[in-house]
Amino acid sequence: MKTTPALLLFLAACLPVLAQETEILCVDGSRIRGSLLGVETDRLQFEASFLAAPVPLRLSKVLEVSLPVHRGEAKGDHVATVTLANGDVLRGELTGIDKDVIKLRTWYAGELTFRRSMVDNLEIQDRPDLIYSGPDGLDGWTQSEPGTWTFEHGWLRAKGAGSIARKFDLPAKARFAFDLSWRSNPRFNFLFFSDDVTNAHPENAYELIIQGGRYVQLHKRWSKDGKSGSNTLGNFANVPELVNKERCRVEILVDRKTGLIRMLVNGRVVQDWTDPDPEAGQHGGGMHFSTQDNVQLRVSRIEVTSWDGVLEGKAPDQDEGFMDEDDTPQPENDAPVDPTRIRLRNNDQIAGEMLGIENGKVKLKTAFGDVNLPVSRLRTFVLHTKEQRENPEIYQMPIRRNGDVRAWFPDGSCVTFRLLEAAGGKLGGDSQTFGKASFEQKAFARIEFNLYEPEHDELRNRGDAW
Structure with missing residues (x-):
């Protein structure tokens, strides 16, 4: 060099x-x-x-x-994620857009102005309350077997059987997300809303169980007023990525009031479960990553946030849950085919031309006249048609x-x-x-x-x- x-x-x-x-x-x-x-x-x-x-x-x-x-403090009521044609990803607040440029306000570089021809994708989400983002070390984590988990290069790495856990003050609606990497078959449990981070097997917890192979089950343990119990919630989730890949991103959305629990893998909805009695037990704010044997496994990009309860997409029908061994799910492409249609955060779509953004609101020209919407109401829209992507003068690397x-x-x-x-x-x-x-x-x-x-x-x- x-x-x-x-x-x-x-x-x-x-x-x-x-x-x-x-x-x-x-x-x-x-x-x-x-x-x-x-x-x-x-x-x-x-x-x-x-x-x-x-x-x-x-x-x-x-x-x-x-x-x-170091994690800076971002501002605004939404998070806009810009993915560039070369795969780079930057996040901030969307402040401007037209046929030529996209503008993003960031805490780390001020306002950045991107050439629209070099932006591959733009997504907008409500800014949740960030409860935890990491890891950046072992401080704050509790291990059931000291030394079983280590911290290296931004990820937690399992060296043997044991649990590593952390306690949070969780809202009733919460989101857990993390990258999971492994060698061979992952044998791994993820516990959330547990009442005891010092115990690898707390009396109260939801437990996502991955024991090798493609199927995942959700288990609940509860204890309250001298009574206790455990049960398996709903059906197995079919996750072919566990056998076809060696890395995936897992997201768990939880509504403790309704008992709804959703699992997503790489952004794809794989299963919805419902706890028939969410009030049973004395669940707390613990989150555990647990291994049962000497597996090679790593966890990184952990995020714990609030969740607004809005569901996007739907879980596959039960009959669709069992696929052939060679079946690999394809990424969902739910962007509107019509480039004039803009998808909102509640999955509604509106046809219109984006005229610009001012004071946190986007101005749309529609058949019914001009409409002003908060940027946070938007979800995504087409930046380039299929024909434009095939034209190197319009879509550029x-x-x-x-x-x-x-x-x-x-x-x-x-x-x-x-x-x-x-x-x-x-x-x-x-x-x-x-x-x-x-x-x-x-x-x-x-x-x-x-x-x-x-x-x-x-x-x-x-x-x-x-």
Whole structure:
């Protein structure tokens, strides 16, 4: 990797906050943890507990630098997620849109203006109350068998049988979401609304049971006033991703008042359960990840939020739940076919032309006249028709450029830009997609360099590195 002034500036800017929290990944696959002491023209000075004295490390051997995790406070009544044509994902508040650009206000880079031709998808959701987002370490977690779970690179990793749990103050309507990665067959239980995080088998809890294979069941344990019981709720959920993949994103939506519990995998609704007696038991705010044997399993991108109770999509009919072994569910494509139709958060659709956004409201031109709607009422709409996507002059992929870096947010999303400067806790750069921008360095969990050298691809792919 060629050492550039921008890289030197970046590393120098990191020094005040990286002490005792830094990991450097080298091009030979080695990982070094410790503290940065200083940067010279072609090397950095590094110290670690296993070294007798500080040592120099050539910058040409550095592949990426990990940063301390920091989560900023986003504003607004909604979250707009912009997915770029190259797969980058950025989140913020939607402040403008027309036939040429999409504008997003962010806490980490101010207002970003994207070329619409390079935006693949735009989704809008209500901003929930964030209860937890992580992990960023083991602090706050309770293990049934100390040392069974470890923290590495933004994920919790199971080394054997045991539970790791955390307690929250949960609302009656809550959402749990996490990425699950495994080798071979996942054998794993997820417990929620438990009353005891110190016990791997609490007396009160809902328990999602994954015991290898494609079928998942939901179990409830309860205890109250000297009475106790347990029962299996409803039917098995059919999750082919558990046998066809080695990674998926799981979401659980819970309404404790009605007893409704929904499971989604990779955004696809796989099962709705109903607790016939949600008042039975003394359930609390505990959440557990539990393994029963020596499995290779990781959990990352954990989110616990409030939920507004709105259901989108529907679970498959019972007869559709049992598919052939080779059946792999396809991603739902529920965007309107008609590019003039805009889907709202309650799944209604309205035909109209988007004229712009002002003061948090979008102005639509419809057959019945102009309509003003809060941005938070929107869900998604078509940015490009099928014909436009096939036209490279209309739907464009950003070009790759020397000096590009890929900066990762703590939630697993990322942005690619050419790094130009680093000073004062900010990273300055530019992109063909959004032009020049200045990012808060603390917004990122790690920065990758030397992106387009294929000999480093396997090492760089942490999703498969066990």
